[in-house]
Amino acid sequence: xxxxxxxxxxxxxxxxxxxxxxxxxxxxxxxxxxxxxxxxxxxxxxxxxxxxxxxxxxxxxxxxxxxxxxxxxxxxxxxxxxxxxxxxxxxxxxxxxxxxxxxxxxxxxxxxxxxxxxxxxxxxxxxxxxxxxxxxxxxxxxxxxxxxxxxxxxxxxxxxxxxxxxxxxxxxxxxxxxxxxxxxxxxxxxxxxxxxxxxxxxxxxxxxxxxxxxxxxxxxxxxxxxxxxxxxxxxxxxxxxxxxxxxxxxxxxxxxxxxxxxxxxxxx
Amino acid sequence: xxxxxxxxxxxxxxxxxxxxxxxxxxxxxxxxxxxxxxxxxxxxxxxxxxxxxxxxxxxxxxxxxxxxxxxxxxxxxxxxxxxxxxxxxxxxxxxxxxxxxxxxxxxxxxxxxxxxxxxxxxxxxxxxxxxxxxxxxxxxxxxxxxxxxxxxxxxxxxxxxxxxxxxxxxxxxxxxxxxxxxxxxxxxxxxxxxxxxxxxxxxxxxxxxxxxxxxxxxxxx
Numbered sequence: 001x002x003x004x005x006x007x008x009x010x011x012x013x014x015x016x017x018x019x020x021x022x023x024x025x026x027x028x029x030x031x032x033x034x035x036x037x038x039x040x041x042x043x044x045x046x047x048x049x050x051x052x053x054x055x056x057x058x059x060x061x062x063x064x065x066x067x068x069x070x071x072x073x074x075x076x077x078x079x080x081x082x083x084x085x086x087x088x089x090x091x092x093x094x095x096x097x098x099x100x101x102x103x104x105x106x107x108x109x110x111x112x113x114x115x116x117x118x119x120x121x122x123x124x125x126x127x128x129x130x131x132x133x134x135x136x137x138x139x140x141x142x143x144x145x146x147x148x149x150x151x152x153x154x155x156x157x158x159x160x161x162x163x164x165x166x167x168x169x170x171x172x173x174x175x176x177x178x179x180x181x182x183x184x185x186x187x188x189x190x191x192x193x194x195x196x197x198x199x200x201x202x203x204x205x206x207x208x209x210x211x212x213x214x215x216x217x218x219x220x221x222x223x224x225x226x227x228x229x230x231x232x233x234x235x236x237x238x239x240x241x242x243x244x245x246x247x248x249x250x251x252x253x254x255x256x257x258x259x260x261x262x263x264x265x266x267x268x
Numbered sequence: 269x270x271x272x273x274x275x276x277x278x279x280x281x282x283x284x285x286x287x288x289x290x291x292x293x294x295x296x297x298x299x300x301x302x303x304x305x306x307x308x309x310x311x312x313x314x315x316x317x318x319x320x321x322x323x324x325x326x327x328x329x330x331x332x333x334x335x336x337x338x339x340x341x342x343x344x345x346x347x348x349x350x351x352x353x354x355x356x357x358x359x360x361x362x363x364x365x366x367x368x369x370x371x372x373x374x375x376x377x378x379x380x381x382x383x384x385x386x387x388x389x390x391x392x393x394x395x396x397x398x399x400x401x402x403x404x405x406x407x408x409x410x411x412x413x414x415x416x417x418x419x420x421x422x423x424x425x426x427x428x429x430x431x432x433x434x435x436x437x438x439x440x441x442x443x444x445x446x447x448x449x450x451x452x453x454x455x456x457x458x459x460x461x462x463x464x465x466x467x468x469x470x471x472x473x474x475x476x477x478x479x480x481x482x483x484x485x486x487x488x489x
Contacts, residue, residue, distance in 0.1 A: 078344030
């Protein structure tokens with residue numbers, strides 16, 4: 001086996017290291033999962049290009065990135081363990097889905113995400129159970145969920161406020177879909193999620209949270225004027241953040257600009 | 269985290285590194301996890317005392333990262349370093365017996381601590397067995413260091429290992445019986461250790477109280 005798989009490879013092969021957040025900065029994490037097109041979502045068909053040159057040359061030709069069937073797709077322990085974990089999660093999800101099946105099905109029939117051209121198969125009767133398929137789909141879903149856009153989305157729009165068609169909805173991996181249909185749904189879902197990408201200019205995220213209940217508008221005005229004095233007050237952390245956000249407000253062009261409970265470096 | 273030093277035995281690191289590790293434990297996404305994993309692996313490969321419990325700090329960082337952002341960066345780097353070292357274990361053993369013993373101790377400790385859904389990581393099972401089988405080879409049995417390492421690991425994770433692959437455990441114990449019986453040049457300490465572990469496994473991974481008295485009471489006195 002080649003010894004070339006080193007931990008440091010990830011730096012050199014950033015763009016190839018397709019699926020995990022091992023980039024040098026937090027933000028490359030976001031970019032890597034950006035809409036690169038089908039290349040990203042076809043994780044299995046990529047043949048794990050990031051690892052192709054770590055394979056023994058007797059398995060593949062140097063240029064080829066075909067997966068090795070003998071040892072499985074990924075021979076590195078990190079990936080093996082992740083796959084193992086995903087497999088267990090998928091099985092657990094399957095069990096849950098079986099039990100909750102009909103209940104969920106009713107709810108889902110009411111909502112129809114624009115991307116779902118599904119043959120509305122009834123849960124339990126016609127559930128997708130092929131492990132390989134479920135694993136692949138779960139990977140695609142995980143890539144999408146592992147983005148800053150998704151984080152921001154779920155913080156901003158709680159589930160009960162989601163409107164079908166307007167808000168992206170994670171495709172249901174347990175439904176029977178053709179491969180094409182599924183891949184298309186994933187693509188559309190990812191595209192929709194991009195509406196929540198962090199704005200390019202900002203270095204900080206701003207999200208409106210329950211701060212809005214704690215502060216009334218008078219406080220905001222006061223804060224701007226009396227900033228130093230408020231350092232002692234109990235509301236100081238959230239107040240300061242409102243202050244900083246209103247300052248940065250002008251810099252950011254993001255659609256909802258909000259306050260987030262981030263740590264202000266000045267307040268230790 | 270005042271008790272951090274004792275809990276994770278990080279006193280052996282310099283102050284800056286200690287700070288880095290403490291940050292990794294609390295806020296993993298804010299540090300370079302690849303660097304952290306290399307630090308921990310490198311230390312484990314030379315500091316035997318550290319390698320015995322390094323799994324703990326690794327486990328905590330894995331958990332912290334998972335909790336913080338569902339990340340697996342640290343774990344992945346850790347495992348891939350382990351794999352790299354595994355591939356080079358024979359060279360390591362030739363170069364430094366101590367380094368080799370540290371490696372085995374470390375990988376077994378990781379196996380012990382890092383579970384996936386409370387199950388041992390499948391990817392590590394055969395490699396761990398390979399390491400133990402190597403320790404049970406005739407040339408290794410001649411070194412008390414290696415015998416000591418072997419029996420220690422069996423005490424700590426033998427039962428778990430057997431559960432996930434009993435056939436390999438059987439094979440290992442064939443080697444141990446042969447070693448005990450036939451190997452010339454074993455020190456009496458080595459024989460004692462082997463006998464004890466044979467009885468230990470035979471007793472369902474525990475020693476009967478009388479056996480315990482035989483092997484351990486003298487030490488206590």
